[in-house]
Amino acid sequence: MRHLLEKKVLFFGGKGGVGKTTCASATALAASHAGKRVLLVSTDPAHSTSDIFEREIGPEPIELLANLWGLEIDGALESQRYVANVKQNIQGLFGHHILQEANKQIDLAASMPGAEEMALFDRIGGLIRGEDTRFDLIVFDTAPTGHTLRLIRMPELMEAWIRALSRSRQAMLGIEQDDKTDPVLISLTGRLEGLREFRARLLSPRVSAFMLVLVAERLPIEETARAIVQLDEAGVTVGGLIVNRVLPASSPDPFLQSRHSQEVIYLDEIDRRFSKLSRVRVPQLPSDVHGVQTLEALSEMLVSRSQVAT
Numbered sequence: 001m002r003h004l005l006e007k008k009v010l011f012f013g014g015k016g017g018v019g020k021t022t023c024a025s026a027t028a029l030a031a032s033h034a035g036k037r038v039l040l041v042s043t044d045p046a047h048s049t050s051d052i053f054e055r056e057i058g059p060e061p062i063e064l065l066a067n068l069w070g071l072e073i074d075g076a077l078e079s080q081r082y083v084a085n086v087k088q089n090i091q092g093l094f095g096h097h098i099l100q101e102a103n104k105q106i107d108l109a110a111s112m113p114g115a116e117e118m119a120l121f122d123r124i125g126g127l128i129r130g131e132d133t134r135f136d137l138i139v140f141d142t143a144p145t146g147h148t149l150r151l152i153r154m155p156e157l158m159e160a161w162i163r164a165l166s167r168s169r170q171a172m173l174g175i176e177q178d179d180k181t182d183p184v185l186i187s188l189t190g191r192l193e194g195l196r197e198f199r200a201r202l203l204s205p206r207v208s209a210f211m212l213v214l215v216a217e218r219l220p221i222e223e224t225a226r227a228i229v230q231l232d233e234a235g236v237t238v239g240g241l242i243v244n245r246v247l248p249a250s251s252p253d254p255f256l257q258s259r260h261s262q263e264v265i266y267l268d269e270i271d272r273r274f275s276k277l278s279r280v281r282v283p284q285l286p287s288d289v290h291g292v293q294t295l296e297a298l299s300e301m302l303v304s305r306s307q308v309a310t
């Protein structure tokens with residue numbers, strides 16, 4: 001999986017508990033060792049990068065190790081920041097009365113369902129566009145699959161929505177008005193350009209890839225199959241599969257032997273169904289992955305292991 005380290009944006013997705021955080025962290029660590037300046041971003045509300053690195057990670061990047069920074073983004077907090085920012089942006093645009101009314105509307109909009117997701121999307125968009133030039137690679141440890149796929153489709157939806165807003169603003173101003181001077185249109189055009197860039201980087205196989213993490217069990221396999229279809233539909237490159245927590249093939253323990261013989265059936269199914277994608281198997285370690293030392297061992301396996309033959 002060494003080729004992944006050349007990307008600019010990597011997502012790690014999959015069902016809850018399969019090892020997204022673990023694999024994202026291990027890959028980020030591997031990339032930092034390869035000399036990349038890496039930002040590991042957690043967008044899962046159940047943040048656990050703090051646990052794995054045994055450090056408090058917050059809404060601004062902090063340096064965890066040489067070349068490796070961590071960031072945990074939280075929808076509620078981003079939403080507050082977003083609202084404050086929007087209010088500031090419109091400050092100069094309108095008179096006092098309209099401004100008061102607009103601020104009221106903004107507060108209302110911010111309390112609507114989906115507002116936090118939107119704010120999260122905005123922050124992620126900035127990161128994917130490469131606004132923070134300190135980093136060569138951004139690794140996203142995402143929330144379980146459904147939530148993340150919605151976020152990935154959002155630039156497309158937002159573009160359509162902003163285009164519609166621009167059209168209605170143009171209609172309101174009338175054709176004789178020079179579009180280039182209207183602050184609302186200028187702001188909408190700016191948003192549109194940002195979204196286009198976001199989408200272009202997200203859809204570029206050179207820039208971005210989505211890694212799917214799974215374990216050799218029925219439900220994760222089905223969820224992976226669905227995610228592949230949806231990522232394909234959205235035009236996002238699937239970078240490969242990480243089959244995590246693979247049990248040792250030979251064990252004197254009858255319980256492990258029995259688990260393994262069951263697992264082999266699923267491992268075969270994974271190889272058969274996903275033969276077009278690169279796959280890497282990561283063994284079940286004797287204990288949880290905590291702290292940098294275990295992570296180092298895992299990151300070594302992730303990048304240097306030969307891929308399963310396709």
Ligand SMILES: Nc1ncnc2c1ncn2[C@@H]1O[C@H](COP(=O)(O)OP(=O)(O)O)[C@@H](O)[C@H]1O
Nearest residue numbers: 016017018019020021022245283284285288289
């Ligand atoms: N290969 C592995 N061997 C042993 N424990 C693992 C392995 N991968 C993950 N774990 C453990 O499994 C739990 C869930 O992993 P995590 O990465 O947090 O999953 P997710 O982010 O997908 O919810 C954690 O306690 C982690 O330490």
Ligand SMILES: [Mg+2]
Nearest residue numbers: 020021044048
């Ligand atoms: Mg996690």
